[in-house]
Amino acid sequence: MQDVRKALYVGSRSDGTLVQRPMSPHLQIYRRRLSMILSISNRITGVIATGGAALGIFWLNAAAKGEKSYTTASKVARNPLSRLVLFGWIVSVVYHTVGGIRHLIWDSGHRFDKEEVNKDGEVAVRVTVGVSVVLTALLCLVGRRRAKKRG
Amino acid sequence: MNAYEPHVDVMRSHLGRVRGLGVGHSGAEHWWGERASSVVLLPLSTWFVVQMFRLGGASRADVIKWGGKPINATLLIALIITTFYHARLGLQVIVDDYVHGHAYLPMRLLIKLGTFLLGLLGVISVVKLVIAHDSTK
Amino acid sequence: MVELRLPHNSTIGVGKTVLAPEGAKNVRTFRIYRWSPDDDRNPVMDSYEVDVDVIGPMVLDAIIHIKNEIDSTLTFRRSCREGICGSCAMNIDGENTLACLKPIKSIEGDIKIYPLPHMPVVKDLVTNLDGAYAQLRSIQPWMKADTAPPPDKERLQSQKERSKLDGLWECILCFCCTTSCPSYWWNGDRYLGPSVLLAAYRWIADSRDEHTGERLDGLEDTFKLYACRTIMNCTQTCPKGLNPAKAIGHIKELQLARKL
Structure with a gap:
């Protein structure tokens, strides 16, 4: 701990000698409410979304560079591992968007009550799952149709 | 390993410690930037999802035809810039929370640089697609 | 890098167990964090079996019983026993609350x-709150008005103006909210925390106070105010049912309103 709170951790024994005080447990013991999990997940999915966006830029770069680079990029994108990554990225972006809308609602001054927060949290999870499933299904469908056309 | 010997280093008053160096007089711009960019990203990312269906598995010729249209190029560049601006603000906040001490400033600079370069690469790629499109005409 | 794990001297071991006396009917186990500066060891969890039929309904009744009848070294803060002084704030069943308002029946298991x-732990369930108190003092939680008060009566305030203070004046400064906030855990030296920000908003929202601009100036800082990430642990845990997250939201709105 390099902050000024470090000084509060020095106490003294009954005989006056100094002793280092322990820190009370936090993450280790605090109840994991849905709101807390959703909040940290918003941060995690934001980082994943950024990573995916970076990969997207590389794909765009490959398309702009030339035919050979684009063919390589397309081959990599068709790899089952890449599809898994794409799926994970889609779910992250959907979740982060839903969570983001929740934050925007709070920032505009609404839905702050404890009951409302908890209810909205459950709705957010359901919407995320629903939209992710629909999007992925559509993408698979379109992808399969295009692959058939390619022959 | 040396046993840590507790000793009193700080005798400044609690109020003095808490007041610290005073206020930085900033924060509202960053906070507003996060919100404004996320609002702009809502319609832009919806548009992008629709376009992703068009572009998935497409040939390079198709991509150039699509990217060469001014409206697509404009919206794509807007999406890229807004995305990496939003990402920069978000990552900065993460560094503020978890990184303290000597690593703090370098990490902040790294994030600014990283997101800027990625955004720039994206913009230049789109411009190149537009040029490639014009040259096929 | 922030320390997500506890420092070496803070990891918790297993302490002693005290079984219920003979003939106890309704036995519940209380596992309590113990550490004394005179110990030469890390903190431990002691287990006390208590017949809850012979004590009052709240967790505070149980720990007072333990201190009186079983282990007089158990140390904790307490005073009013009715949820108004804020002394007995502690983490019970995973959430911060007042021991005197937490019914034992509402908890499952141990x-x-x-x-x-x-x-920083002073002893057992007593923590050092000097930092938090200093943060409260730093936002100047008192009336600041240049207009002289009327000589024969109080400063006037309409019912509508007074209603703005509801949900703010009731704070008992127990610091359950502040110590439930992960942002305060990682940056409590610079972030003021929900309790202090609620107190700051109480004075910003008061129509009789005339230094609103200065108060907002004093909060316009990346860490002091904007380290709030709207995690919402504060509102979830407040034993008085207050909403610090909402108050902080109002402060942010005002900061923006000044700039746009």
């Missing part, structure tokens, strides 16, 4: 009691 999270 009742786990820890001190308020991420704070």
Whole structure:
């Protein structure tokens, strides 16, 4: 701990000698409410979304560079591992968007009550799952149709 | 390993410690930037999802035809810039929370640089697609 | 890098167990965090079996019973026993609350009691709150008005103006909210925390105060105010049912309104 709170951790024994005080447990013991999990997940999915966006830029770069680079990029994108990554990225972006809308609602001054927060949290999870499933299904469908056309 | 010997280093008053160096007089711009960019990203990312269906598995010729249209190029560049601006603000906040001490400033600079370069690469790629499109005409 | 794990001297071991006396009918186990500066060891969890039929309904009744009848070295803060002084704030069953308002019946299984999270432990369930008190003082929680008050009556305030203070004046400064906030855990030296920000908003929202601009100036800082990430642990845990997250939201709105 390099902050000024470090000084509060020095106490003294009954005989006056100094002793280092322990820190009370936090993450280790605090109840994991849905709101807390959703909040940290918003941060995690934001980082994943950024990573995916970076990969997207590389794909765009490959398309702009030339035919050979684009063919390589397309081959990599068709790899089952890449599809898994794409799926994970889609779910992250959907979740982060839903969570983001929740934050925007709070920032505009609404839905702050404890009951409302908890209810909205459950709705957010359901919407995320629903939209992710629909999007992925559509993408698979379109992808399969295009692959058939390619022959 | 040396046993840590507790000793009193700080005798400044609690109020003095808490007041610290005073206020930085900033924060509202960053906070507003996060919100404004996320609002702009809502319609832009919806548009992008629709376009992703068009572009998935497409040939390079198709991509150039699509990217060469001014409206697509404009919206794509807007999406890229807004995305990496939003990402920069978000990552900065993460560094503020978890990184303290000597690593703090370098990490902040790294994030600014990283997101800027990625955004720039994206913009230049789109411009190149537009040029490639014009040259096929 | 922020320390997500506890320092070496803070990891918790297993302490002693005290079984219920003969003939106890309704036995519940209380597992309580213990550490004394005179110990030469890390903190431990002691287990006390208590017949809850012979004591009052709240967790505070149980720990007072333990201190009186079983282990007089158990140390904790307490005073009013009715949820108004804020002394007995601690982490019970995973959430910060007042021991005097937490019914034992509302908890399933063993009742786990820890001190308020991420704070220096003075002894057992008592934490050092000097930093938090200093933060409260730093926002100047008193009336600041240049207009002289009327000589024969109080400063006037309409019912509508007074209603703005509802949900703010009732704070008992127990610091359950502040010590429930992960942002305060990682940056409590610079972030003021929900309790202090609620107190700051109480004065910003008061129509009789005339230094609103200065108060907002004093909060316009990346860490002091904007380290709030709207995690919402504060509102979830407040034992008085207050909403610090909402108050902080109002402050942010006002900061923006000044700039746009």
